[in-house]
Amino acid sequence: MTVPRIALAAFMLESNGHAPPATRAEFEASCWLEGDALAADLARPAPRAPTALTGFIRAMDGGRPWAPVPLVAAAAGASGPIEQDVFDDLLLRIEHGLRAAMPLDGVFLSLHGAATATVEVDPDGVLLARVRAVVGPDVPVIATLDLHANVSRAMVDHADVLIAFVTNPHVDMAERGAEAAAAMRAMLGGMRPRAGFVKLPMIPPATSQNTDCGPYADAIAHGRGFLDHEVLNVSISSGFSLGDTPKNGLSVVVTTRTDAARAQAVAEEIARFIWSSRGRWVANLLPLEETVRRAKAVGEDARAPSLLFADVADNPGGGGRGNTVWILEAFHAAGVRGAVLGVFNDPELAAEAHLLGEGARFTAHFNRAETHPLSHAFTAEALVEALHGGRITGRRGIYAGREVDLGPMALLRIGGLRVAVATHRRQLCEPAMLECLGVDLGAARSLVVKSRGHFRAGFDEAFTPDRILEVDVPGLTTVVLQRVPWRQVPRPIWPLDAAMEWAP
Ligand SMILES: [Zn+2]
Numbered sequence: 001m002t003v004p005r006i007a008l009a010a011f012m013l014e015s016n017g018h019a020p021p022a023t024r025a026e027f028e029a030s031c032w033l034e035g036d037a038l039a040a041d042l043a044r045p046a047p048r049a050p051t052a053l054t055g056f057i058r059a060m061d062g063g064r065p066w067a068p069v070p071l072v073a074a075a076a077g078a079s080g081p082i083e084q085d086v087f088d089d090l091l092l093r094i095e096h097g098l099r100a101a102m103p104l105d106g107v108f109l110s111l112h113g114a115a116t117a118t119v120e121v122d123p124d125g126v127l128l129a130r131v132r133a134v135v136g137p138d139v140p141v142i143a144t145l146d147l148h149a150n151v152s153r154a155m156v157d158h159a160d161v162l163i164a165f166v167t168n169p170h171v172d173m174a175e176r177g178a179e180a181a182a183a184m185r186a187m188l189g190g191m192r193p194r195a196g197f198v199k200l201p202m203i204p205p206a207t208s209q210n211t212d213c214g215p216y217a218d219a220i221a222h223g224r225g226f227l228d229h230e231v232l233n234v235s236i237s238s239g240f241s242l243g244d245t246p247k248n249g250l251s252v253v254v255t256t257r258t259d260a261a262r263a264q265a266v267a268e269e270i271a272r273f274i275w276s277s278r279g280r281w282v283a284n285l286l287p288l289e290e291t292v293r294r295a296k297a298v299g300e301d302a303r304a305p306s307l308l309f310a311d312v313a314d315n316p317g318g319g320g321r322g323n324t325v326w327i328l329e330a331f332h333a334a335g336v337r338g339a340v341l342g343v344f345n346d347p348e349l350a351a352e353a354h355l356l357g358e359g360a361r362f363t364a365h366f367n368r369a370e371t372h373p374l375s376h377a378f379t380a381e382a383l384v385e386a387l388h389g390g391r392i393t394g395r396r397g398i399y400a401g402r403e404v405d406l407g408p409m410a411l412l413r414i415g416g417l418r419v420a421v422a423t424h425r426r427q428l429c430e431p432a433m434l435e436c437l438g439v440d441l442g443a444a445r446s447l448v449v450k451s452r453g454h455f456r457a458g459f460d461e462a463f464t465p466d467r468i469l470e471v472d473v474p475g476l477t478t479v480v481l482q483r484v485p486w487r488q489v490p491r492p493i494w495p496l497d498a499a500m501e502w503a504p
Helices: 024-030 035-042 051-061 084-101 123-135 153-158 173-188 215-224 260-276 288-300 326-334 347-356
Strands: 005-015 031-034 067-079 106-111 141-145 161-164 194-199 231-237 251-256 307-310 339-345 361-366 378-388 391-393 403-405 409-414 417-422 446-449 468-472
Touching (some): 005 051, 005 084, 051 067, 106 173, 141 173, 153 194, 215 231, 231 260, 251 260, 288 326, 347 409, 347 417
Parallel strands (some): 005 067, 005 106, 339 417
8 A cells, every 4th residue: 555655844934134144053043854853853742843844744643644754844933034055955955855755745844934035035935936846736735834924926826725824823833734734635635726815015013913803813704704615725924024025915815625716706805804904903012111110010019910011122033133121221220120021132141140150140241242233232230040951841822842942041130120041042932931940920020021922822821911011112023114124025015105005
């Protein structure tokens, strides 16, 4: 009996067009696994490989026998554009792996969809085109995408099925992988799906894109209303505005079993619905001065409900440096008490704290080696309260059950504040990132997270939505889009050109 042989690969990077390039070392610190090493990782209880990939595999394992052919999984979260030679090398490895593995019955790719390279503006499209060129037109090529994918025509044309995450925070990654597995099984059974695609000239602020309620939730509910025996999948990708690429923008991809005209008509109808709701996709930020006032107040009143302040403009999950000190500096100057802030990406400071040891007092110099102008230096007297190696297993939200490596970490006490410092740039969206340092989140009066929104699925035990405030400070991931020095986004585009008209 022959079993279907399915090649597996992942390329997950969200590129901020204004952040320094993503290097091979950055991928390696997060996930760059090939062949046997990838197979071994996938067999671990807490793998590093992307959750959409592990979800796909688990669902395939639940069905008839199949033969996975693991090629490469490269994932770096969010950073700047991938260095072109690193991307070219990855392409070659995937291409060689595919050629060596032929004949194949299918290819599954876990993609983000908002990568850029330092030269190429659409690496996801190039990768899909290259895969298609190797396997030919008849082998199913199915990919999952992040909800923040900037979908291009090339991506749609070279894949048979694209399935984007539906939730933000992305707690459905495994489920979408399983949906891709179901589509793969259907294609192995002879289905030849069709896609409709509409790109809207719309880059809504990132903080307007939560899917629990609001305009995005309504768009998704509207889109899912079209699912039936013919419409297999509706993917509404809000896009990653700060990619600053010609393919920026919200997109709708609709996949049908056979009917191309229906797919396109449904995509256009959903696009019209979203366009008419554009005035609701707005950011609602708290000025720094008011943030300090609120933090000081809860710090001095043990009975007041604790608050979570999101430093949405310095989100490593969107390519932020994870080290701006606007809030830290202001809290310190104002004498805020009972606040926990993190995670600051400062390898030099973390290394110094490890050298000095727990209990040491020293003058902490933040950002001594950083050159980005928005990440200025900050100096304060500090006590090393706790140290940790930084390898944690996530317990909630997007990192649940996955290993994350932050490198050597330190918890510094600075006046009434406690500041978590790490060696690798990661967004604070997982309580284990603080609990490993002995932080009791229930006892903190306020928590400042460097994260745009994924923290909502990690810190929901301690902070209900009414106790979460999004702060307006400068940063590479600001949601005040009028402040971004745009270079490549197509114009006109909403909300930068607020008065524009458009129809699909
Ligand atoms: Zn995303």
